Amino acid sequence: MILTILRVMLIGLLRDRGALAMIFLLPPAIYLIFAAIFSGTGQGNPELRMGLHVARADAALEAAIEAMPLQTLRRYDDPALLRLDLTEGRLDAGLVLSGALDDVDAAPFLLLVDPGKPMVAALLDGRLRAHLGAGMPDAMARRQMNALSRRIGPLAPTGPPDPEAAAPAALTAVEVVGDPEATDPTVTYYAGAIAVMFLLFSATQTAAGLIDDRRSGLLDRFAATPAGIDVVVMGRFAFLVLQGFVQAGAVFAVAALVDGVPVAEHPLGWVVVTALVALAAAGMGMVAAVLCTTRAQAQTVATFVVLVSSALGGSMVPRFLMPDRLREIGSFSPNAWAIDAYQGLLVRGQPLAALAEPLLALGALGVLGIAGSVLISRRRMML
Amino acid sequence: MIPLPRHADAPPVLRVEGLDIAYGTAPVLHGIDLRIGAGEAHCLLGRNGAGKTTLVRAILGRIRPRAGTVTVEKGRVALVPQDIALFPKLTVRENLAAFARLSGLPRGAIGARVAETMAQAGIAERRDERVETLSGGWQRRVNIAAAILDTPRLLVLDEPTVGVDAAARAGLHALIDDLRAGGMGILVVTHDLDEAATLCGHAILLDAGRVVRAGPIADLMEGAFRHDLRLSIAFVDPAEMPRAAALTGLEIAGEGLTGMVADAAGGLHLVESLTAAGIAVRAVSLERPALAHLHDALTAGSAP
Numbered sequence: 001m002i003l004t005i006l007r008v009m010l011i012g013l014l015r016d017r018g019a020l021a022m023i024f025l026l027p028p029a030i031y032l033i034f035a036a037i038f039s040g041t042g043q044g045n046p047e048l049r050m051g052l053h054v055a056r057a058d059a060a061l062e063a064a065i066e067a068m069p070l071q072t073l074r075r076y077d078d079p080a081l082l083r084l085d086l087t088e089g090r091l092d093a094g095l096v097l098s099g100a101l102d103d104v105d106a107a108p109f110l111l112l113v114d115p116g117k118p119m120v121a122a123l124l125d126g127r128l129r130a131h132l133g134a135g136m137p138d139a140m141a142r143r144q145m146n147a148l149s150r151r152i153g154p155l156a157p158t159g160p161p162d163p164e165a166a167a168p169a170a171l172t173a174v175e176v177v178g179d180p181e182a183t184d185p186t187v188t189y190y191a192g193a194i195a196v197m198f199l200l201f202s203a204t205q206t207a208a209g210l211i212d213d214r215r216s217g218l219l220d221r222f223a224a225t226p227a228g229i230d231v232v233v234m235g236r237f238a239f240l241v242l243q244g245f246v247q248a249g250a251v252f253a254v255a256a257l258v259d260g261v262p263v264a265e266h267p268l269g270w271v272v273v274t275a276l277v278a279l280a281a282a283g284m285g286m287v288a289a290v291l292c293t294t295r296a297q298a299q300t301v302a303t304f305v306v307l308v309s310s311a312l313g314g315s316m317v318p319r320f321l322m323p324d325r326l327r328e329i330g331s332f333s334p335n336a337w338a339i340d341a342y343q344g345l346l347v348r349g350q351p352l353a354a355l356a357e358p359l360l361a362l363g364a365l366g367v368l369g370i371a372g373s374v375l376i377s378r379r380r381m382m383l
Numbered sequence: 384m385i386p387l388p389r390h391a392d393a394p395p396v397l398r399v400e401g402l403d404i405a406y407g408t409a410p411v412l413h414g415i416d417l418r419i420g421a422g423e424a425h426c427l428l429g430r431n432g433a434g435k436t437t438l439v440r441a442i443l444g445r446i447r448p449r450a451g452t453v454t455v456e457k458g459r460v461a462l463v464p465q466d467i468a469l470f471p472k473l474t475v476r477e478n479l480a481a482f483a484r485l486s487g488l489p490r491g492a493i494g495a496r497v498a499e500t501m502a503q504a505g506i507a508e509r510r511d512e513r514v515e516t517l518s519g520g521w522q523r524r525v526n527i528a529a530a531i532l533d534t535p536r537l538l539v540l541d542e543p544t545v546g547v548d549a550a551a552r553a554g555l556h557a558l559i560d561d562l563r564a565g566g567m568g569i570l571v572v573t574h575d576l577d578e579a580a581t582l583c584g585h586a587i588l589l590d591a592g593r594v595v596r597a598g599p600i601a602d603l604m605e606g607a608f609r610h611d612l613r614l615s616i617a618f619v620d621p622a623e624m625p626r627a628a629a630l631t632g633l634e635i636a637g638e639g640l641t642g643m644v645a646d647a648a649g650g651l652h653l654v655e656s657l658t659a660a661g662i663a664v665r666a667v668s669l670e671r672p673a674l675a676h677l678h679d680a681l682t683a684g685s686a687p
Contacts, residue, residue, distance in 0.1 A: 213468075215466070216464065216466040216467065216468045217462070217464025217465060217466045217468040217541070218464070218468040218469075220443070220445075220462055220464050220468070221461075221462050221463075221464055221468045221482075221529070221530065222485060223443060223444075223445055223462075224443050224444075224460055224461055224462045225461075225482075225485050225486050225487070225533075226485075226486065226487040227485040227486070227487065231485065381445055
């Protein structure tokens with residue numbers, strides 16, 4: 001008896017492509033994404049975009065920095081330009097070469113860090129130490145010796161240490177570019193990241209109601225009215241946009257009240273960004289609903305697409321921690337566009353014009369989504 | 384309800400002429416000609432795959448024909464789908480108001496029209512109940528009411544009483560007949576031949592994409608069976624059936640013999656011949672042939 005049930009369930013599973021994909025395809029896919037992200041990070045090789053300004057020329061040091069494993073290293077003659085690119089999200093960090101390596105009175109490097117990526121400072125500091133230690137061992141050893149002498153006195157027995165001497169400087173000084181009083185940027189990051197992920201889940205879930213309408217004959221009924229089915233598709237889309245907007249509002253309201261995410265400082269910008277994120281999510285949800293035949297099918301597709309898009313787009317792990325290849329793939333996800341837009345607005349305080357790229361991408365996804373949904377649903381109704 | 388013209392020379396509410404439809408290269412309907420007049424109820428019959436759904440889609444304007452035309456008076460056709468195609472979380476009145484707006488009724492006229500339709504469909508007492516809480520019979524009434532808000536000229540009903548009990552079915556039949564009597568053209572798509580015979584004065588029999596018979600049911604029955612009666616005989620010993628069939632010329636059907644006879648005397652004569660041959664008869668029935676018999680006779684070759 002038990003074997004019969006086992007057999008029936010096995011046959012049922014083997015004949016359900018959606019369930020097979022969810023059970024056997026999605027977990028390895030998510031594993032591959034996370035393994036790629038964390039293996040890249042764990043091996044100390046984050047593919048960062050760094051800007052370099054040389055305030056004090058040192059050919060050997062510059063050559064060593066240029067050999068560092070980074071995604072991009074861009075040189076800046078003007079440090080103000082470097083700060084601007086960092087502020088506008090085109091760089092993950094900036095490095096100002098400002099002193100000699102063996103000078104322990106001042107940090108030879110000033111690390112400029114995007115406030116939305118605070119862990120970049122620790123990552124780069126570690127990478128810099130390891131890289132210089134391997135590439136310029138003599139210079140690093142000299143610095144260490146100098147620092148040690150400063151702390152315990154000259155290594156040669158010429159006298160006791162000077163108790164008045166200043167403590168040796170660290171290798172890198174860190175400056176977070178932006179408002180030092182600003183809310184923890186990580187909190188703001190995850191407000192956007194979580195909001196967009198759940199907007200996508202809700203939109204695909206609610207849009208699947210269109211499948212019920214089709215199966216119950218509601219669409220057939222509408223097709224015979226002057227309103228036609230376009231009205232149903234567009235009405236559902238409008239509802240999804242509204243639902244998404246309110247849903248994101250709930251997330252950010254909590255984030256603002258509990259963690260001080262500065263939504264109130266950028267009300268118009270927040271409304272525009274959130275409306276476009278909701279538009280994009282609604283567009284994606286509607287396309288899934290018009291392409292799928294059953295609710296179960298839509299649920300499978302939605303879960304698959306939303307989870308992968310969220311993993312690659314930075315809703316689970318920040319994209320700057322990802323290997324270059326994954327980061328590139330992730331840059332095509334609505335999660336990445338939404339997070340970039342929220343980060344630019346709420347963390348870096350950028351004007352909407354400076355966020356045109358992610359905002360246009362979100363808007364285009366929404367518009368293409370609804371246009372495609374209308375055309376596909378018309379085609380499905382008109383045989 | 385807006386009264387519709389019913390005089391004899393009124394234009395038909397539906398006219399289908401020379402309709403040919405194909406899915407890709409596969410022909411589905413060939414040379415279909417139909418006419419439904421105001422105040423007429425037609426049932427569309429045929430086995431699965433005969434082309435009923437395609438014909439309905441063509442009437443609703445959802446398929447581009449390869450040839451031929453479909454004309455609905457003033458383009459006003461409404462569909463009552465087989466499933467309950469309503470908004471389940473909305474009340475009866477909210478549902479009808481939504482459908483009235485989608486039907487393009489003027490905003491100021493919606494309240495009155497909804498009230499009028501609820502009264503006509505006999506659902507006014509349930510106006511404030513959510514559709515999802517209603518029984519199947521009530522839901523089917525609302526399903527019909529939602530389709531008649533803008534008084535269509537032609538109402539297409541797909542299996543309008545499936546899954547409801549006998550009392551609810553009778554109520555639905557009365558409602559549909561009221562609509563017909565009000566001048567609406569009715570097209571009922573059904574596999575329930577008893578219902579078809581009860582609801583409709585006319586039948587359209589579709590087989591393999593062609594209309595094999597169409598017209599008043601009484602005329603079709605007379606044309607097929609004249610005034611013949613249908614004789615059915617059951618036996619004490621079913622093993623005697625082959626011998627009985629050979630003796631009488633009747634056909635074996637299920638656990639007995641069946642066939643047409645010209646009159647009651649003819650039937651009695653056959654039974655007497657069986658008794659004389661020593662074959663014990665358990666039951667005999669003599670009845671007028673039903674629409675189902677015509678359907679079976681005309682579509683027997685297409686059984687899946």
